[in-house]
Amino acid sequence: TEKTMEKIVALCKGRGFVFAGSEIYGGLANTWDYGPLGVELKNNVKKAWWKKFVQENHYNVGLDAAILMNPQVWVASGHVGGFSDPLMDCKECKERFRADKVIEDWCAEHDFTLPKPVDALSQAEMKAFVDEHQIPCPSCGKHNWTDIRQFNLMFKTFQGVTEDAKNTVYLRPETAQGIFVNFQNVQRTTRKKLPFGVCQVGKSFRNEITPGNFTFRTREFEQMELEFFCQPGTELEWFNYWKQFCHQWLLDLGMKDENLRLRDHDPEELSHYSNATTDFEFVFPFGWGELWGVASRTNFDLTQHQNTSGKDMTYFDQEKNEHYIPYVIEPSLGADRVTLAFLIDAYDEEVVDAAKNDVRTVLRLHPALAPFKCAVLPLSKKLGDKAMEIRDMLAKDFMVDYDEAGSIGKRYRRQDEIGTPFCVTVDFQTVGTDTEEADHCVTVRDRDTMEQVRMPISELKAYLAEKMAF
Numbered sequence: 001t002e003k004t005m006e007k008i009v010a011l012c013k014g015r016g017f018v019f020a021g022s023e024i025y026g027g028l029a030n031t032w033d034y035g036p037l038g039v040e041l042k043n044n045v046k047k048a049w050w051k052k053f054v055q056e057n058h059y060n061v062g063l064d065a066a067i068l069m070n071p072q073v074w075v076a077s078g079h080v081g082g083f084s085d086p087l088m089d090c091k092e093c094k095e096r097f098r099a100d101k102v103i104e105d106w107c108a109e110h111d112f113t114l115p116k117p118v119d120a121l122s123q124a125e126m127k128a129f130v131d132e133h134q135i136p137c138p139s140c141g142k143h144n145w146t147d148i149r150q151f152n153l154m155f156k157t158f159q160g161v162t163e164d165a166k167n168t169v170y171l172r173p174e175t176a177q178g179i180f181v182n183f184q185n186v187q188r189t190t191r192k193k194l195p196f197g198v199c200q201v202g203k204s205f206r207n208e209i210t211p212g213n214f215t216f217r218t219r220e221f222e223q224m225e226l227e228f229f230c231q232p233g234t235e236l237e238w239f240n241y242w243k244q245f246c247h248q249w250l251l252d253l254g255m256k257d258e259n260l261r262l263r264d265h266d267p268e269e270l271s272h273y274s275n276a277t278t279d280f281e282f283v284f285p286f287g288w289g290e291l292w293g294v295a296s297r298t299n300f301d302l303t304q305h306q307n308t309s310g311k312d313m314t315y316f317d318q319e320k321n322e323h324y325i326p327y328v329i330e331p332s333l334g335a336d337r338v339t340l341a342f343l344i345d346a347y348d349e350e351v352v353d354a355a356k357n358d359v360r361t362v363l364r365l366h367p368a369l370a371p372f373k374c375a376v377l378p379l380s381k382k383l384g385d386k387a388m389e390i391r392d393m394l395a396k397d398f399m400v401d402y403d404e405a406g407s408i409g410k411r412y413r414r415q416d417e418i419g420t421p422f423c424v425t426v427d428f429q430t431v432g433t434d435t436e437e438a439d440h441c442v443t444v445r446d447r448d449t450m451e452q453v454r455m456p457i458s459e460l461k462a463y464l465a466e467k468m469a470f
């Protein structure tokens, strides 16, 4: 009962979580479409983030900025000049690779520790390292590399009818800049005092060189970002606060702590503007991968925008009676990536009866994340009207499935596999028969324990609501 990506991908395709994009045309590499269950799951993840980060958190407010922004934004942010990957081609087999990844993989394979993290190596240092160790092409095994060159990861397009340089716009590679450029708008309209934060969920685009591992790394993805503005000098306190807050969010939604690790960046690995960064990593079947980057970014971003736009980005601190540019803490989470992590974390194959070789697949998703909160199952098709009435009543408040096909055991298993936490079975007692009075109750089966309780229909809503709370 090993968790493999094959099993996860097969379940996703087979049950309607995730389909290959543009499938009928042979697909488009590394694009994925969320099916009826996947859209519910991902929406629930985003709702859970918004609930804890915006609705319940009195420091923070929300924002939904445009994907297309004035190109100057990307000059200020450093993305036009710097947002690139070091590429090299194998002259023998013509395969293209990210030099940093080739080096990283080679070091892992040879138990070689670099004097500094690979991200901190210059292009020339990478080239020298590859040559010194005669690192072979992972594809053909030869050592005959081109020079390393930088490839900008931003997607370019044109605004309007003329396709020339002055009409070039970029698809945003992160949601963060939409927040920075609105810093004054948000502060003025909300009259928030420091510290306060601005949250945004939205699509980002990166022309990744090596996308892959299903939805882990794609060129179009969604981010959930918070930019938390605070007084200079308080940033490390707030950094720790948000680190802990983010960790708790994952745990509250049922993610197992043993599948997580918080990796602090070494001083050499830190970006030049950051004085603390921690990556939250999750152990995917293909290895540890970053889920959430939490970074203390000093006043770098707002200062860049002040310098580039010429607009004042300072905050007036009434208590101190001074103007300054706030410091910022940025927890940045990939919606698709964390959705995949929740799926993997929840995936279980449980031996129900070893003698009979009976194994059930269960997605042990937190009820708040589960696509359906319950499934209404009439024991007989004759009970369809009553069952549908209950379905309709519950559907006012929750996503509810309805299934009357097949044996009840098979229907339970189908719901287990898609993570539905409760099955509500309607039987003849519910509606009464010629000889028996209706008890107006249903049987509620728990996905995880498989235990069943009988409860009045009138109590169902409150029962489900309580189970979904987090």
Ligand code: ATP
Pocket (backbone or CB within 6 Å): 206, 208, 215, 216, 217, 218, 219, 220, 221, 222, 223, 290, 291, 292, 293, 332, 333, 334, 335, 336, 337, 338
């Ligand atoms: P990586 O090292 O994996 O490329 P990154 O350090 O470039 O990630 P950030 O720029 O910090 O990532 O982005 C913040 C978060 O956005 C990541 O932790 C991840 O969850 C998500 N993310 C980034 N790039 C992608 C992508 N190509 N596909 C899916 N999610 C992504």
